[in-house]
Amino acid sequence: MTATTVSADAFVSALHAYGVRKVTGVPCGHLAGPWTLFDEAGLLTPAASEGAALSIEAGWELAGQTSVVLCQNSGFGNLVNPLTSLVLPYRIPVLVVMTMRGWPDPEEDEPQHAAMGTSTVGMLETYDVPYAVLGESTLEDSLARAAEARSHDRPFFLLVPRGAIGRADTATAVAAEPVAGRLTRPLAVSALMAELTDELLVTTTGYLSRQAHHERDRPGTFYMQGSMGHASAIGIGLATAGPSRRVVVLDGDGAFLMHLGTGSTIGASGAENLVHIVVDNGCYESTGCQTTTTGAMDWAALGHGLGYRSVLTCEDPAELAGTLRTALGTPGPVFCALTVVPTPGEVHPRATASTGPLDIVKRFRQAAAPGSLDGS
Numbered sequence: 517m518t519a520t521t522v523s524a525d526a527f528v529s530a531l532h533a534y535g536v537r538k539v540t541g542v543p544c545g546h547l548a549g550p551w552t553l554f555d556e557a558g559l560l561t562p563a564a565s566e567g568a569a570l571s572i573e574a575g576w577e578l579a580g581q582t583s584v585v586l587c588q589n590s591g592f593g594n595l596v597n598p599l600t601s602l603v604l605p606y607r608i609p610v611l612v613v614m615t616m617r618g619w620p621d622p623e624e625d626e627p628q629h630a631a632m633g634t635s636t637v638g639m640l641e642t643y644d645v646p647y648a649v650l651g652e653s654t655l656e657d658s659l660a661r662a663a664e665a666r667s668h669d670r671p672f673f674l675l676v677p678r679g680a681i682g683r684a685d686t687a688t689a690v691a692a693e694p695v696a697g698r699l700t701r702p703l704a705v706s707a708l709m710a711e712l713t714d715e716l717l718v719t720t721t722g723y724l725s726r727q728a729h730h731e732r733d734r735p736g737t738f739y740m741q742g743s744m745g746h747a748s749a750i751g752i753g754l755a756t757a758g759p760s761r762r763v764v765v766l767d768g769d770g771a772f773l774m775h776l777g778t779g780s781t782i783g784a785s786g787a788e789n790l791v792h793i794v795v796d797n798g799c800y801e802s803t804g805c806q807t808t809t810t811g812a813m814d815w816a817a818l819g820h821g822l823g824y825r826s827v828l829t830c831e832d833p834a835e836l837a838g839t840l841r842t843a844l845g846t847p848g849p850v851f852c853a854l855t856v857v858p859t860p861g862e863v864h865p866r867a868t869a870s871t872g873p874l875d876i877v878k879r880f881r882q883a884a885a886p887g888s889l890d891g892s
């Protein structure tokens with residue numbers, strides 16, 4: 517099911533006619549069209565996680581405002597908690613529009629989507645949550661069923677197969693910022709990879725993992741393609757399991773914000789061997805450069821506030837190598853925020869295109885084994 521069945525404009529108009537006046541969620545490339553249009557209309561509040569999005573929507577509903585969550589089923593796990601313990605027992609009639617990765621055929625998608633792709637529908641049925649699949653059901657019929665569920669104070673999920681909703685004409689206009697003289701993801705990642713020796717590296721979901729693989733594939737890099745926001749948690753696990761080995765986490769701003777609490781775990785751990793690098797491009801670049809909420813943030817204050825021992829920031833290419841050397845050579849936990857301009861045109865293959873997840877784990881375990889100095 518790849519044909520576009522509904523244009524982004526028609527989709528947004530239909531939700532408006534349904535009564536939607538506020539929108540939240542975490543972006544998916546397959547919802548980039550409606551996301552852009554809702555954003556341009558000033559209706560969008562980006563959420564840090566899908567669970568937060570569902571809870572924001574619950575708040576709007578409690579205030580009498582009809583609203584919608586836009587998300588991808590990779591984030592279904594994040595919203596199951598407020599779905600089962602807030603929305604269902606309190607009978608709050610939320611509407612969720614969720615794209616379906618790893619479905620209907622998990623073989624046609626990335627490995628990290630397979631388990632959720634094959635279980636999303638079953639989980640909704642287990643919780644007795646009404647849903648419709650766009651394409652199997654027209655948008656009009658789906659929203660009529662959503663309205664019916666709403667009249668009984670029930671939630672409703674509209675499941676969106678890949679390509680079922682079109683892109684917005686304006687969707688690619690984002691992030692056309694000039695890059696000359698500015699720090700970018702390719703510059704930041706290539707400089708980091710050039711500095712690494714035997715450190716273990718954990719790279720976050722999306723373009724940052726791809727860039728690290730492109731710049732320098734190495735056994736001591738764990739390419740974390742799913743589990744968005746958990747690279748730093750894996751990092752603190754590694755760092756506290758083998759304190760003699762330096763561990764570097766390469767994070768995105770959207771991913772770090774999704775599970776920001778881990779920053780406090782890291783700060784409290786006092787792990788001297790952990791270096792946490794966040795590449796802040798101000799957006800979810802991997803899904804179409806939808807704006808994150810970092811524009812209003814102070815990274816240095818955040819790093820200190822979370823309890824990291826050393827805090828570094830850099831946005832000048834001329835200072836990049838020095839900043840990274842200091843980060844890698846200073847007792848941790850180190851927090852290092854690199855502010856970059858997006859480069860959405862620079863996209864490289866995923867690590868799993870050439871090395872499967874099991875091989876990534878096998879060679880990483882060998883590199884991480886006590887006594888091994890083979891990070892590279």
Ligand SMILES: Cc1ncc(C[n+]2csc(CCOP(=O)(O)OP(=O)(O)O)c2C)c(N)n1
Nearest residue numbers: 590591722744768769770771799800801802
């Ligand atoms: C739980 C979850 N929600 C949503 C996604 C879809 N997704 C994949 S990459 C990505 C953007 C990551 O943004 P950021 O960490 O800022 O890194 P960037 O893409 O900007 O390099 C999103 C939203 C996902 N993989 N998992």
